[in-house]
Each structure stands twice: as structure tokens, then as C-alpha cells.
Amino acid sequence: MHFTVRKIITAGLLAGSMLVAPAMAQEKVLRIGMTAADIPRTHGQPDQGFEGNRFTGIPMYDALTAWDLSSADKASVVIPGLATEWAVDANDKTKWVFKLRPGVKFHDGSALTADAIVWNVEKVLKRDAPHFDPSQVGVTVSRMPTLRSARKIDDLTVELTTSEPDSFLPINLTNLFIASPAHWNAKLAAVPASVTDPAERAKQAWVAFAAEPSGTGPFRGVRLQPRERFEMVANKGYWDPKRTPKIDRVVLLPLADANARTAALLSGQVDWVEAPAPDAMPRIRSGGFTIYSNPQPHVWPWQFSFAEGSPWLDKRVRHAANLCVNREELKTLLGGMMGIPKGSVSPDHPWWGNPSFDIKYDLATAKKLMTEAGHSAAKPLKVKVLTSASGSGQMQPVTMNEYLQQALKECFFDVELDVIEWNAVFTNWREGAKDPKARGANAINVTFATMDPFFAMVRFVSTKTFPPVSNNWGFFGNDEFDGLIAKARSTFDGKERDAALANLHKRIVEEAPFLWVAHDVGPRAMSAKVKGVVQPKSWFIDIAPMSID
Amino acid sequence: MLSYILKRLALTIPVAFGVSIVCFMLVHIAPGDPLTSVLPPDASAQLQAEMRALYGFDRPLPVQYGLWVMKTLQGDLGVSIATGRPVASELGKALGNTLMLAVLATMIGFLFGSLFGFVAGYFRDSWIDRLASFVSIIGVSVPHYWLGMVLVIIFSVQLNWLPATGAGPGGSAEWAWDWVHIRHLILPAVTMSVIPMGIIARTVRALVAEILSQEFVSGLRAKGLLDFGVFRHVVKNAAPTALAVMGLQLGYLLGGSILIETVFSWPGTGFLLGQAIFQRDLPLLQGTILVLAMFFVALNLVVDIMQSMLDPRVQRA
Numbered sequence: 126m127h128f129t130v131r132k133i134i135t136a137g138l139l140a141g142s143m144l145v146a147p148a149m150a151q152e153k154v155l156r157i158g159m160t161a162a163d164i165p166r167t168h169g170q171p172d173q174g175f176e177g178n179r180f181t182g183i184p185m186y187d188a189l190t191a192w193d194l195s196s197a198d199k200a201s202v203v204i205p206g207l208a209t210e211w212a213v214d215a216n217d218k219t220k221w222v223f224k225l226r227p228g229v230k231f232h233d234g235s236a237l238t239a240d241a242i243v244w245n246v247e248k249v250l251k252r253d254a255p256h257f258d259p260s261q262v263g264v265t266v267s268r269m270p271t272l273r274s275a276r277k278i279d280d281l282t283v284e285l286t287t288s289e290p291d292s293f294l295p296i297n298l299t300n301l302f303i304a305s306p307a308h309w310n311a312k313l314a315a316v317p318a319s320v321t322d323p324a325e326r327a328k329q330a331w332v333a334f335a336a337e338p339s340g341t342g343p344f345r346g347v348r349l350q351p352r353e354r355f356e357m358v359a360n361k362g363y364w365d366p367k368r369t370p371k372i373d374r375v376v377l378l379p380l381a382d383a384n385a386r387t388a389a390l391l392s393g394q395v396d397w398v399e400a401p402a403p404d405a406m407p408r409i410r411s412g413g414f415t416i417y418s419n420p421q422p423h424v425w426p427w428q429f430s431f432a433e434g435s436p437w438l439d440k441r442v443r444h445a446a447n448l449c450v451n452r453e454e455l456k457t458l459l460g461g462m463m464g465i466p467k468g469s470v471s472p473d474h475p476w477w478g479n480p481s482f483d484i485k486y487d488l489a490t491a492k493k494l495m496t497e498a499g500h501s502a503a504k505p506l507k508v509k510v511l512t513s514a515s516g517s518g519q520m521q522p523v524t525m526n527e528y529l530q531q532a533l534k535e536c537f538f539d540v541e542l543d544v545i546e547w548n549a550v551f552t553n554w555r556e557g558a559k560d561p562k563a564r565g566a567n568a569i570n571v572t573f574a575t576m577d578p579f580f581a582m583v584r585f586v587s588t589k590t591f592p593p594v595s596n597n598w599g600f601f602g603n604d605e606f607d608g609l610i611a612k613a614r615s616t617f618d619g620k621e622r623d624a625a626l627a628n629l630h631k632r633i634v635e636e637a638p639f640l641w642v643a644h645d646v647g648p649r650a651m652s653a654k655v656k657g658v659v660q661p662k663s664w665f666i667d668i669a670p671m672s673i674d
Numbered sequence: 675m676l677s678y679i680l681k682r683l684a685l686t687i688p689v690a691f692g693v694s695i696v697c698f699m700l701v702h703i704a705p706g707d708p709l710t711s712v713l714p715p716d717a718s719a720q721l722q723a724e725m726r727a728l729y730g731f732d733r734p735l736p737v738q739y740g741l742w743v744m745k746t747l748q749g750d751l752g753v754s755i756a757t758g759r760p761v762a763s764e765l766g767k768a769l770g771n772t773l774m775l776a777v778l779a780t781m782i783g784f785l786f787g788s789l790f791g792f793v794a795g796y797f798r799d800s801w802i803d804r805l806a807s808f809v810s811i812i813g814v815s816v817p818h819y820w821l822g823m824v825l826v827i828i829f830s831v832q833l834n835w836l837p838a839t840g841a842g843p844g845g846s847a848e849w850a851w852d853w854v855h856i857r858h859l860i861l862p863a864v865t866m867s868v869i870p871m872g873i874i875a876r877t878v879r880a881l882v883a884e885i886l887s888q889e890f891v892s893g894l895r896a897k898g899l900l901d902f903g904v905f906r907h908v909v910k911n912a913a914p915t916a917l918a919v920m921g922l923q924l925g926y927l928l929g930g931s932i933l934i935e936t937v938f939s940w941p942g943t944g945f946l947l948g949q950a951i952f953q954r955d956l957p958l959l960q961g962t963i964l965v966l967a968m969f970f971v972a973l974n975l976v977v978d979i980m981q982s983m984l985d986p987r988v989q990r991a
Contacts, residue, residue, distance in 0.1 A: 162936075162948070162949045162952065163756070163757065163953075166758075172756065259728040259729070260755070260758050262721075262725065262728070263709065263713035263717055263721065263725050264713070266717075266721055267713070267717040267718060270718060328753075328758065331758060332758055332759060335758070350845040350846070350847050351764065351767075352768075352941050352945065352946070352949070353840070353841065353845040353846060353847075353941050354844075354845045378839075378840070379939070380839060380939050381936060381939075381948075382936050382937055382939075384823055384826075384937070385838065385839050385936070385937055385938065385939055388823075388826045388827070388831050388838035389838050389839045389939075391830075392826075392830040392831050392834055392838045393834070394837055394838055394839060394840070548954075555719070593719050594718065594719055595718065595719075
């Protein structure tokens with residue numbers, strides 16, 4: 126009898142272990158529901174804005190420089206990536222020398238060398254290069270407008286040349302992801318010989334490369350199903366031990382609709398969703414999911430017009446608008462999903478600069494300033510704002526603008542909201558306030574990213590970026606700002622450059638060419654199974670150090 | 675019969691030509707930049723001009739149209755600007771997925787729509803009629819994307835019976851006709867079937883009511899036919915119109931539903947079209963609209979021919 130019981134127990138344990146063993150060996154899969162409607166391009170230069178960089182850029186590729194995504198508290202700054210060090214030429218400030226990290230290999234096994242860097246620069250800049258790809262030009266070149274060429278010095282040293290001295294280059298280079306030339310050449314060789322046109326051969330090679338990409342990143346792309354899913358597996362031989370993945374496979378699913386994403390999370394189809402439906406937050410929390418958020422380098426503003434006759438020409442009026450908005454109240458209205466701005470960058474950022482004008486809610490001072498400027502409840506100041514009902518990065522534009530309309534009424538503003546189609550607003554952002562398509566508006570509501578100094582500040586305050594050159598929609602600028610920009614651009618020591626940019630930011634906040642309303646906080650909801658999540662103050666997030674139970 | 679088919683076929687040529695012009699012009703007059711998907715919004719004016727030249731959008735519209743038509747006639751719908759993949763292959767996959775969804779939705783819609791319609795028409799003004807009419811009016815009136823979300827909340831989130839999104843655990847490329855995959859099809863197909871069900875039910879009800887008031891029905895009854903026999907004749911007389919309505923509904927559904935396919939992340943033509951619109955991906959947009967419009971033309975042709983076979987009076991007209 127005892128023998129039989131023992132046998133049963135033994136058999137039970139054996140059967141149990143057989144059941145457990147496969148479970149222990151089970152692949153650890155992380156499934157992510159993105160907001161993008163399609164898989165961002167996978168050949169190294171993603172589209173779909175920064176969500177593309179976040180999911181098919183940074184996980185699979187490295188750039189010469191990278192963003193530090195390891196802290197949720199500190200500002201995310203540029204750190205070495207595939208380059209271990211860099212310096213501008215002391216005699217010719219248009220030339221930079223980058224030293225490459227030794228021993229790095231692409232997913233296909235080929236080695237990272239200076240030739241690969243040159244090849245990657247030429248894929249978007251050298252029109253007669255066999256691998257030149259027009260579809261990668263737009264998303265890359267605009268992010269590094271001064272880069273002109275690359276030259277190999279030795280196997281692990283490369284020289285980059287810019288059109289003018291530009292200390293922003295190392296920041297810009299975070300957007301140039303390094304793809305494997307050897308792998309691309311293999312794909313080119315596999316294009317049927319019947320395709321004879323070199324441009325067509327190159328195009329087909331890139332399409333094949335996108336289906337089976339090869340970079341140097343912590344994950345390797347293995348399966349692309351357009352518009353449905355993209356799978357990446359861990360690159361266990363990744364060069365940075367801190368970022369060697371613990372998750373075996375990452376599955377990216379494009380789920381453009383917020384409700385569909387939320388339902389997919391709640392029903393267990395995915396482990397992580399970007400930007401869940403705002404009204405589902407309590408349900409998500411009560412389901413045991415975690416919501417992560419952190420202010421991003423993003424600004425939700427009204428950008429003022431400085432064209433002749435604009436009501437915003439008076440600095441008191443600009444300051445009054447900034448002091449009249451109770452951002453805490455707005456934050457409550459948005460379910461807590463916004464950051465409160467103190468400028469274009471946050472006070473912990475190296476470019477902060479401690480401006481003398483404090484952006485806060487101070488109704489009494491705002492009213493006083495407006496009274497001094499000659500306005501009252503009986504004689505309100507009419508302003509017209511061009512905005513849209515939706516749009517990339519616009520958060521909840523109608524709700525937010527209507528809140529502002531009400532809030533500013535307290536300070537004697539009579540706000541007219543002109544809500545038009547998003548693309549029309551966006552197009553006018555380049556055309557400027559003086560263009561008839563601005564429809565007489567004297568402020569425009571278009572959000573922007575502040576990752577890099579040009580996009581965060583320069584394009585809005587330089588006289589060289591007046592429309593249609595760039596986005597200085599309101600024609601704000603003068604010699605002082607041009608001088609500050611020139612100083613920042615030509616200061617090549619990292620800390621000194623940041624100090625120069627801090628000066629520029631300080632003056633921007635003090636002059637207030639914007640009404641700073643909010644920072645997006647990039648909410649994402651995850652299953653409690655996902656561990657090791659750090660949501661940095663960035664548009665990006667590092668999947669590599671995460672794990673899943 | 676053959677001459678009728680040839681005549682109908684010949685008539686489709688000018689229609690197809692007109693459709694191609696409308697497709698091309700519609701996407702070009704819409705606001706937005708065709709290079710939205712490959713150019714960030716803050717790209718410089720110079721870079722925008724360079725890219726426009728690289729993609730051929732700097733050429734006059736008639737030249738662009740001529741080149742597009744010539745390529746299309748050779749079976750080349752161009753390459754998606756956003757993805758670099760051929761439009762024909764993108765569209766082929768999406769059409770396959772939508773076809774699956776549309777056929778199932780039409781079957782559900784036709785089955786229940788006809789049932790409700792015949793029953794309501796035959797028992798006109800009874801409580802059965804009112805119930806069937808109420809269901810069909812709900813079907814026509816309810817916003818289907820809303821219904822889709824409600825079904826997801828009930829069957830996916832609360833009950834966890836059916837998946838909320840996607841075309842199978844491995845995507846549509848690994849589709850198989852097993853329960854694991856079919857369960858992904860149920861919610862979108864049911865949601866999609868509600869409108870055709872309502873339309874078919876209302877059409878059939880009206881038809882049946884009209885047929886029942888005709889003299890031949892009295893003749894049939896006078897001949898001693900029982901209710902079932904009369905009903906059989908009514909069905910036969912109502913069938914051509916019901917079939918035509920079903921054909922048109924199938925045509926609508928083959929166009930995919932941007933809303934339903936987005937709610938369920940179903941990778942069909944509606945989903946594709948929605949993406950092409952938001953990305954201003956002109957080659958994809960033009961190709962998709964053209965093929966879907968030609969589907970309608972083809973479906974109308976098939977329905978006309980089928981109707982003429984069922985009812986020879988159509989040929990004579």
C-alpha cells in the first residue's frame with residue numbers, strides 16, 4: 126500500500142515536473158500595442174514620428190550618440206552610443222572626429238567599422254551611392270540639417286563634416302541609426318538579375334532589408350507582417366551588458382484606436398499599451414495594471430504672432446496670458462495626464478537657465494498687467510487662435526482650448542477659437558501668421574518636441590527661420606536672439622554649449638513668445654507582469670532592461 | 675443573352691475611365707502633402723522641394739495622371755510612399771482579409787435580414803412584423819463602430835470569450851480555418867452584418883407586402899394553394915430584388931469599413947484606406963480607391979446579369 130502511494134506521489138511529481146519544465150523554458154514574450162496604425166519602418170530610419178524611433182529604432186539599432194533612458198528623475202541627456210568619444214576639429218569647426226566602440230557586431234555577424242558609418246551617412250546624403258534611399262531622406266536629413274558627408278580615417282575613426290560650425294551635431298546624430306552594409310549587400314545580391322535598373326534594385330534590397338533588418342541593437346527583427354505585427358528577438362551578444370535583454374521576444378502590434386488598445390490590454394491580448402483611452406484609466410488601474418507617465422520633452426503652446434497689429438506685441442499681455450492659466454485645474458480636467466510647464470524645458474534640464482519670469486498661476490498680477498495694458502472686462506482684448514480638433518501630439522485640443530478660452534476671460538481676453546482641419550493648421554505653421562491662410566489668427570496651437578535645440582528653440586526665435594523657411598510662425602526674433610543662437614551653435618564644449626542654450630532659453634521664457642500650457646506625459650499602461658520599467662523624461666523608453674514574469 | 679452581357683461589358687469601359695479620373699482628382703484636391711509619411715512636419719522648405727522632385731510630384735497633374743493610368747493598365751499600381759512596398763501586394767492581402775469578413779457578414783446579414791423581412795412582410799401589422807421591423811430599424815440606425823465597441827466590452831473585456839483585436843494570434847498571414855482563428859472573425863463580422871441585415875430586412879418586407887397585394891396571389895389562393903405554397907411564390911418573386919440589394923451590400927462591405935476594421939484592428943481594405951488617408955499616401959490611396967470602385971462596377975455587372983437570368987424582363991428593358 127505504502128509502495129503504491131509512493132509510486133503515485135512519484136508519478137505525480139514526475140508528471141508535475143514534466144508540466145513545469147516546458148513552462149520554465151517558455152519563451153518570455155512582451156506584446157506591445159502601439160498607437161501607430163502601421164509598423165514603423167524597420168530599415169533603420171523609422172517613420173511614424175518618435176514612436177517609430179521608440180519601437181523600431183532604439184531597440185534594433187544604435188546611433189553614434191544615444192539618449193540616456195536609465196532614469197525617471199533626471200533629464201534625459203545625450204551619452205555615447207556607437208561612438209565612445211567625439212571632438213570638433215580645433216582648426217576647422219565644420220569637422221568632427223568620432224571614435225568608434227571596438228568589438229561591436231551587427232546582427233548578421235559583420236563588424237562595425239568606420240566604413241559602415243560612412244555608408245549610413247551616404248544612404249541619405251549621397252544621391253549617386255548605390256544604396257541611396259529617397260524614402261529615408263526626409264525623416265533623417267531634417268533632423269541633422271547641417272551634416273554633409275562622412276570620411277573614414279581608420280577602421281575605428283570617422284570624420285563627419287557639417288555645412289557650418291554646428292555644436293548641435295552630436296544631439297542630431299541620435300537620429301542616424303546605423304544599419305548593416307554587409308546585410309544590405311547580401312539583400313542586393315539576392316534581387317533577381319531580371320531587375321536591371323540600379324535604383325529599382327536598391328529599392329528592392331531595402332524592402333528585403335526591412336523584412337529582416339540588421340543593426341547592432343539589443344533586439345533583432347525577425348518577422349514583419351505589414352500593418353499587423355513585427356517581432357524582435359533578444360540579441361544576447363549585445364555589446365552593453367546593462368542592456369542585454371531579459372525578454373526573449375517583443376511583439377509590436379499597431380492598434381491605432383485608443384479604445385481598441387485599451388480593450389486589448391484588459392482582455393489580455395497585449396501586456397502594454399501606449400496612450401490608453403483617458404476615460405478608461407480608473408478601469409485599467411482597478412484591473413491591476415500600472416500606468417506610467419512622466420513629463421516628456423514636449424510643449425503644448427499657443428505660439429504668438431508678432432506681425433504688425435498683433436495684440437501680443439505687448440509683453441505685458443503675453444505675460445498676463447501665461448499668469449492667467451490655472452494649470453493645476455487643467456491637469457485635473459485631463460485626469461492628471463499632463464505636466465505643468467515652466468518653459469520649453471523643465472527646471473532640471475541643462476538648458477533651463479533660470480529665467481526671471483516665473484510661469485505660474487497668478488490671477489491678480491495677470492489682471493494688473495492687463496489693466497496696465499489698457500484692457501478691462503468692459504474693454505476686453507480680442508485674440509484669435511488657429512487650432513484643430515485633433516492631431517499628432519495635440520493631446521485634447523478642443524477641451525484644452527475651451528478651458529483656456531474660459532480661463533483667459535478672467536483676465537479680459539476675448540478668445541476666438543478657429544478650429545480647422547489639422548493638416549491645414551500644420552501647413553499654415555510653415556506659411557506664417559501673415560499668410561492669408563492664417564485666417565487672421567494671431568496665435569497658433571501646434572505642439573512640438575524639445576529633444577534638440579533647433580527644434581526646441583532655434584526655429585521659433587531666429588530671424589533666419591521666418592516663414593516659409595521654418596516654423597517661426599509669428600515672426601519673433603531680433604539681433605539679440607540671433608546672437609544667442611550663434612553663440613550656442615559655435616560653442617563646442619558640451620557644458621559650455623548647454624550653458625549657452627540655457628541663456629537662450631532664459632531669454633525666450635522672459636520674452637514669452639508662447640503661452641506655455643502643458644507638457645505631454647506619455648501615459649502607457651502595462652500589465653503587472655512587466656518589471657524593471659523606467660519611464661524617463663523622454664519620448665523614448667528602453668525595453669532592453671525590462672523583464673516579464 | 676450574350677449580346678446583353680457584351681453590351682453591359684462595353685458600358686463598363688467609359689465608367690472605368692471616369693472612375694480613374696475621379697480617383698486621381700479626388701486624392702489630389704484633398705488638403706495635405708503627399709509626402710507627409712516620408713517627411714517630418716518640420717522639414718525645411720528646400721528639403722520638401724527636393725523630395726517632391728524625387729517622387730515626381732513636381733510634374734503637372736495631367737502628366738502624373740497619364741503615367742499612373744499607363745502603369746495601372748500594365749497591372750502596376752505603384753509603390754506605397756509610406757512603406758516602399760508595392761500597392762498591388764498591399765491591396766491583395768487586405769482584399770483577402772476583407773473578403774473573408776465581408777462574405778461572412780453578408781451571409782449573416784442576408785440570412786437574418788431575409789428571415790426578418792419575409793416574416794415581417796408576410797405577417798404585416800402583427801406583433802411579429804413590429805418586432806422584426808424594430809430589429810431591422812435598430813440594425814440600420816445603430817452606429818456600427820459603437821456596436822463594435824460594446825460587443826468588445828461585453829465579449830472580450832467582461833466575459834473574455836472572444837479576442838478584441840487582430841486577425842489571429844499570428845496575424846492574417848497565418849490564418850487557418852480553426853477555432854483559434856475563427857473566434858477573431860466573429861465580433862467584426864457580426865458588427866459588420868448589422869447594417870446589411872437591417873437594409874435587406876426592410877427591403878424584403880416592403881417587397882413581400884407589395885407582392886402579397888398583387889392579383890396573382892389571390893389567384894394562387896383561389897387555386898387552393900396553402901400558405902407555404904403561396905410563400906414559395908412570394909419568395910421567388912422577391913428574390914431578384916433581394917439578391918440585387920445583397921450584391922450592393924456585399925459591394926459596400928468589400929470596400930471594407932474604416933471604422934469597424936479600425937476598432938477590431940482587422941487588416942482589411944478599410945483599415946488600409948484609413949491609413950492611406952491619414953498618411954496622405956497617394957499611390958496607395960489611388961490604387962485602393964480604384965480597385966474598390968472597380969469592384970463596385972464588376973458587382974453591378976454581375977448582379978445585372980444574374981437579375982436578367984432570373985427575370986428575362988430585365989433584358990428587354
